[in-house]
Amino acid sequence: MKFSIKIILLFLLILADRLVIAQGIVMSNNANIVLQNNAFVVLENSGQTPKIDTINGGGQLISESENNTLRWHIKNATGNFNLPFGTRTINQGGNGIKIPLSFNITTAGSVGGYLDLSTYETTTDANVPYPSGVTNLFTGSSVDNSLKVIDRFWKIDTNNYTTAPVMTINIAYDNTANEVGGTNTLVESNLFAQNWNASLSKWMFGSGVANTTTHKVENISTATSGFHSFWTLVDNTVPLPITLLNFNAYKIESSVVKLDWQTASEINNDYFTIARSADGFNWTELFKINGKGNSNQLVSYTINDKEPLSGISYYRLKQTDFDGVFTYSKIVSVKIEEVNSINIYPNPAISFFTIKGKSKELSYFQLFNSIGQDITNTISIKHSEEEKIVNISALENGIYFIKTQTNWTKIVIGK
Numbered sequence: 001m002k003f004s005i006k007i008i009l010l011f012l013l014i015l016a017d018r019l020v021i022a023q024g025i026v027m028s029n030n031a032n033i034v035l036q037n038n039a040f041v042v043l044e045n046s047g048q049t050p051k052i053d054t055i056n057g058g059g060q061l062i063s064e065s066e067n068n069t070l071r072w073h074i075k076n077a078t079g080n081f082n083l084p085f086g087t088r089t090i091n092q093g094g095n096g097i098k099i100p101l102s103f104n105i106t107t108a109g110s111v112g113g114y115l116d117l118s119t120y121e122t123t124t125d126a127n128v129p130y131p132s133g134v135t136n137l138f139t140g141s142s143v144d145n146s147l148k149v150i151d152r153f154w155k156i157d158t159n160n161y162t163t164a165p166v167m168t169i170n171i172a173y174d175n176t177a178n179e180v181g182g183t184n185t186l187v188e189s190n191l192f193a194q195n196w197n198a199s200l201s202k203w204m205f206g207s208g209v210a211n212t213t214t215h216k217v218e219n220i221s222t223a224t225s226g227f228h229s230f231w232t233l234v235d236n237t238v239p240l241p242i243t244l245l246n247f248n249a250y251k252i253e254s255s256v257v258k259l260d261w262q263t264a265s266e267i268n269n270d271y272f273t274i275a276r277s278a279d280g281f282n283w284t285e286l287f288k289i290n291g292k293g294n295s296n297q298l299v300s301y302t303i304n305d306k307e308p309l310s311g312i313s314y315y316r317l318k319q320t321d322f323d324g325v326f327t328y329s330k331i332v333s334v335k336i337e338e339v340n341s342i343n344i345y346p347n348p349a350i351s352f353f354t355i356k357g358k359s360k361e362l363s364y365f366q367l368f369n370s371i372g373q374d375i376t377n378t379i380s381i382k383h384s385e386e387e388k389i390v391n392i393s394a395l396e397n398g399i400y401f402i403k404t405q406t407n408w409t410k411i412v413i414g415k
Helices: none
Strands: 006-012 018-020 024-035 038-041 051-055 059-062 067-073 079-083 101-106 114-121 152-159 167-171 191-198 209-211 216-221 230-235 241-255 256-276 284-295 299-305 311-321 325-336 344-345 352-356 365-368 380-384 386-389 398-404 409-413
Touching: 024 038, 024 167, 051 079, 067 079, 079 191, 101 152, 191 209, 209 409, 241 311, 284 299
Parallel strands: 006 024, 018 038, 024 051, 024 059, 038 067
Antiparallel strands: 067 114, 079 101, 101 167, 114 152, 152 230, 167 216, 191 230, 209 216, 241 256, 256 284, 256 299, 256 311, 311 325, 344 352, 352 386, 365 398, 380 386, 398 409
């Protein structure tokens, strides 16, 4: 059903699932529209963009649930729009104050699109219940950040757009104890907005500046933040975290391992460290790569390990923030088949032999006789980084074994 009327409201409690208003809403004398039981108002008109007008002190649209929604058919309009959200005594104790949501569309979206808009205060300073699809408020893999997040969520969701509009948003909030204070440890002047990317299950890089006089976060840019359904306000000194999409390791040559990873967003990201292990427990740092600091774009990184371990090499990525906080990726592994790159000549040998190989392989050297005795101390060796000349003139004829970092090799000594 569609009503071609303009309504001046003193008080309206909407319990049904839909009310369609053709030309718009005029709110006067601090009137309230209260949405309950998953109700929503639809502002829709085929000839022009519907409006919400406030006169004589205006009024409040009280949502207080993600499913009590105003559906606003903005379509391909540009300009300034205002939604007079307000609070009432629920959950932690709203104060019946106005918390308007306003936005300035600078680049129009495609024809036919609309916005679904709602807001609700959470029941505790732990910010529960989360909106649909949101799974955490973590700063790391398991570090809860809820006490640095305002106790309210907003739904600002684009629908039916081929191309979403670009806009700046101002979000007002109740600055009293039930939303900003309580056990929260956030600083109001540090607030900025972040939104949840459901496809990545991550919070995106934030934007906006806190105005502690009007209790708003202003100039939130969808060009920076992207357009995703659910938003909240966060202390920007402890933002919700880097979005690591993947970390991979794979062999690209017989003895070269390629390491690559991608981030969808980065917040205060100082650098990455890659470590390698032969057993998955003891780690050696190999590479340090600078991060992008703050980014909301897809960023790809890659580096090669040109001297992997023979057998299985384990790799781990560590991400470190500017304040020293760090998190680890999953552990990945690559198997390198044993390759004998040691070259020993002559073999058989009489008075000396030369052994050549990679420096890491020659860093360890032992000589054993046929019954397994270590006789390394009975010979003399002249060596450089990738070559050893071994004097065996004092040894008896027979079979001997050379042990290097990665190989055992048999040598015959015969005079």
